[in-house]
Amino acid sequence: MTKPLRVTQSVYWVGVNDFSTKLFEGLWDIPEGVSYNSYLIIGSEKIALIDSVGEKFLEEHLNKIEQVINPSRIEYLIINHMEPDHTSAIPKILSVMPKVKVVLTPAAFQILKAFYHIETLETIIVKGDDTVIDLGGKTLRFIQTPFLHWPETMSTYLIEEEVLFSCDLCGSFKHLPEGAIVDTNIENIEQYIYGGVLKGYFAGVFSKYRDHVLKAMEKFKALGLKIKVLAPSHGPVYTIHAKEVMDLWTSWSKPDYTKKVVVAVGSMYGFTFKFVESIVKGIKEAGGEAVILNLVEDSPVKMLEMVIDAPALIIGMPTYEYDLFPPVNYFVNLLGLKKLTDKFVGVFGTFAWAGGGLKRLIDLLNTLGFKYLGGVEVKGSPLLEDLEKAKALAKLIAETAFKEHKL
Ligand SMILES: Cc1cc2nc3c(=O)[nH]c(=O)nc-3n(C[C@H](O)[C@H](O)[C@H](O)COP(=O)(O)O)c2cc1C
Ligand SMILES: [Fe+2]
Numbered sequence: 001m002t003k004p005l006r007v008t009q010s011v012y013w014v015g016v017n018d019f020s021t022k023l024f025e026g027l028w029d030i031p032e033g034v035s036y037n038s039y040l041i042i043g044s045e046k047i048a049l050i051d052s053v054g055e056k057f058l059e060e061h062l063n064k065i066e067q068v069i070n071p072s073r074i075e076y077l078i079i080n081h082m083e084p085d086h087t088s089a090i091p092k093i094l095s096v097m098p099k100v101k102v103v104l105t106p107a108a109f110q111i112l113k114a115f116y117h118i119e120t121l122e123t124i125i126v127k128g129d130d131t132v133i134d135l136g137g138k139t140l141r142f143i144q145t146p147f148l149h150w151p152e153t154m155s156t157y158l159i160e161e162e163v164l165f166s167c168d169l170c171g172s173f174k175h176l177p178e179g180a181i182v183d184t185n186i187e188n189i190e191q192y193i194y195g196g197v198l199k200g201y202f203a204g205v206f207s208k209y210r211d212h213v214l215k216a217m218e219k220f221k222a223l224g225l226k227i228k229v230l231a232p233s234h235g236p237v238y239t240i241h242a243k244e245v246m247d248l249w250t251s252w253s254k255p256d257y258t259k260k261v262v263v264a265v266g267s268m269y270g271f272t273f274k275f276v277e278s279i280v281k282g283i284k285e286a287g288g289e290a291v292i293l294n295l296v297e298d299s300p301v302k303m304l305e306m307v308i309d310a311p312a313l314i315i316g317m318p319t320y321e322y323d324l325f326p327p328v329n330y331f332v333n334l335l336g337l338k339k340l341t342d343k344f345v346g347v348f349g350t351f352a353w354a355g356g357g358l359k360r361l362i363d364l365l366n367t368l369g370f371k372y373l374g375g376v377e378v379k380g381s382p383l384l385e386d387l388e389k390a391k392a393l394a395k396l397i398a399e400t401a402f403k404e405h406k407l
């Protein structure tokens with residue numbers, strides 16, 4: 001069990017590491033775990049707790065709070081976001097904070113009532129961006145940042161120490177190392193920033209709300225907030241890396257397309273995979289980089305992460321029960337759900353008797369708004385001429401996408 005950690009002069013981390021959940025939100029695999037960060041802010045007169053944890057971690061969370069202060073002294077519980085990973089411990093934790101006022105947006109209050117049926121609560125409902133709470137020498141300001149990544153979300157800013165508590169914004173999928181949370185104390189901080197766990201979290205949880213990420217980033221600037229410390233609700237707290245991490249999230253939200261084409265293949269016996277080599281050649285001839293996704297084996301986090309900054313996609317699959325191969329159906333619909341459809345796309349496929357799956361795939365792609373450029377389908381194994389066709393199609397797709405986006 002990790003100990004509470006001091007983050008800044010008045011901020012303590014009283015969160016937990018989760019090593020047991022296999023799929024975050026029931027969807028995203030987290031082989032390296034995840035942390036749920038909760039922070040105590042200690043002013044000379046009052047104490048606030050920012051966000052909580054899931055009910056499963058109630059005891060550890062409470063134990064950490066008790067190592068810093070007596071929880072009955074907490075006067076404010078600030079709820080930046082209502083998702084249960086940060087709130088399901090709240091109904092129980094409230095009983096040890098008799099004088100607490102809950103600070104949250106109107107939309108968060110509605111969800112709090114719906115989730116936990118807590119009616120008798122003292123609240124401070126935050127509207128606009130000017131609500132502040134003075135803890136005695138430490139002032140918290142609340143900023144409306146909706147859809148990060150639910151409608152009720154807000155951010156909290158500790159004025160004197162220039163700390164932004166951004167909740168899920170800039171979170172990542174990896175447990176915190178023993179005894180450290182601040183970037184300057186984490187040895188392999190580069191791994192946290194560039195090893196895929198930051199982008200993976202963005203891809204899985206935030207990719208639909210890219211516009212709202214940009215709006216929030218612009219708002220922080222417009223309000224003139226200096227962000228010396230970035231304290232999200234998952235993963236490290238960033239000091240010397242705060243700007244870098246916020247810039248990365250901004251760039252993924254635009255997105256800044258690169259000369260990359262994703263070749264996404266679902267296959268049962270490898271017939272469809274026979275096309276891949278030629279497709280990769282076609283992409284390379286157009287001057288692009290080919291990234292191969294195995295839609296049967298790769299995780300949804302990886303799928304989204306790879307697709308975000310690619311302006312084009314080439315999708316392969318067999319016909320399955322006269323229809324789409326299920327992993328491909330899942331993948332394409334996931335891209336639709338996350339609004340990652342602004343891409344040129346081509347398809348390839350194989351079948352044994354009547355085919356038909358590829359036509360259904362093309363219909364789906366067109367319905368979702370992808371820019372469909374062509375397909376190649378064969379009965380059985382592809383012949384040399386089929387492979388040549390696939391290569392030419394891949395080259396055309398890559399060239400069209402790169403030209404359109406001036407890459
Ligand atoms: C469970 C199952 C269902 C299939 N359904 C169809 C079908 O409806 N129509 C068809 O023409 N081929 C069908 N096939 C044959 C495959 O589409 C064909 O063998 C294909 O080339 C397999 O490619 P793969 O090795 O890349 O998975 C089916 C195969 C399996 C195993
Ligand atoms: Fe969340």
Ligand SMILES: [Fe+2]
Binds near residue numbers: 085086168
């Ligand atoms: Fe979260």
